Amino acid sequence: MNRQEQKLQTRQRIVDAAFSLLNEDKSLSAMSLREVAREAGIAPTSFYRHFTDINELGLTLVDEAGLALRQLMRQARQRIEAGGGVIDISVDTFMEFITDNKNVFRLLLREHTGTSGAFRAAVAREIQHFIEELSDYVVLQLKLPRNIATMQAEAMVKLVFSAGAEALDSDKPSVVETAKRVKLQLRFVQLGAVKYASR
């Protein structure tokens, strides 16, 4: 086996180990290098062959999480084109994502308000991407002026993320309940934005 491949593989093992440690009661900042190494099956000091820092690992994780978020958005778009209400499909897709990738979403949520400024900024950037993509969509779909569409998109993303946070701690029926509530709230925002634009 190639040496580079081998190394990349180990690196991935580290990343996977880190994600698997991010359960409901462990955050990035509380994750020790030794713990990750243990989980990845390498010696603590070998960690340094792949990352200079545990912070560098953290940024890698945030990047990967952002990637997953963008894939989510793409998936939602496809489903919408296949037919169905935009809000319903989007929220359902999002909730599905959260349920299947609890730790990924937890990372974003937690580090968004976490103790590392760099992480907070990185997550904020990912969310901003998300908002901009949704904003593009709103402009096309509802033909609202850009500035209003942006405000609408921002509000919607924040509400959905907020609902997602609740969903992380809930069982299946509660998630459905939460989804219903946020759908209604998104409808408020949409109705309001349209009305505001036509004032």
Added chain:
Amino acid sequence: MNRQEQKLQTRQRIVDAAFSLLNEDKSLSAMSLREVAREAGIAPTSFYRHFTDINELGLTLVDEAGLALRQLMRQARQRIEAGGGVIDISVDTFMEFITDNKNVFRLLLREHTGTSGAFRAAVAREIQHFIEELSDYVVLQLKLPRNIATMQAEAMVKLVFSAGAEALDSDKPSVVETAKRVKLQLRFVQLGAVKYASR
């Protein structure tokens, strides 16, 4: 000096020390007992004369933060009765509170998505109080049906908290900018809720 008083005073020193440690790069879970004790000017082991656990201290902090939140709400109401737009006054009051009590708000924000289920639940309760109080107000003010008012209030509180989170990392002019944006978004929600109710 009384012995009980003395003890309460020390206890308060511990609580204050903890709050003062909750700056932008230290969270409750990352706060060590020894650190708090050092800051409070007592021996590490003396901590146990006041709290069984550092978790117990944490819950105390959340309680105090919730108290501050309720005072904030009261203050906003008074100002509104003195005249002015509900949304403008509320957001301005909130932003003012955050600016003056960064660490208190940081605690709520962080522990809302933190690693302790007990803390998450405690914060969620405080936010729920906040939502209910606002909901009462909306029912009276806009004469909306209870269920719609609740949805509206929930959306508004979440948007404001979200904006508050941004404000924590921003300088004064950016905070004003953020406040403007969230005010517009709240207007969307309100317009939308009214429209939805009259459909």
Added chain:
DNA sequence: TAAATTAGCGTACAGTTGTAAGCTGAAATT
């Protein structure tokens, strides 16, 4: 006044952390 309570302290210990230093063996290069 004598006895009991207790807030706070100092010492101590085992466990965890990050990371420095140097070794090894296999892969890559010459």
Added chain:
DNA sequence: AATTTCAGCTTACAACTGTACGCTAATTTA
């Protein structure tokens, strides 16, 4: 075939953690 590179290891150490134990001195109670 000889040399260089380097991923991963073992060992080591100082810093920090939570907390058990017992003492002290002052307040409270009897």
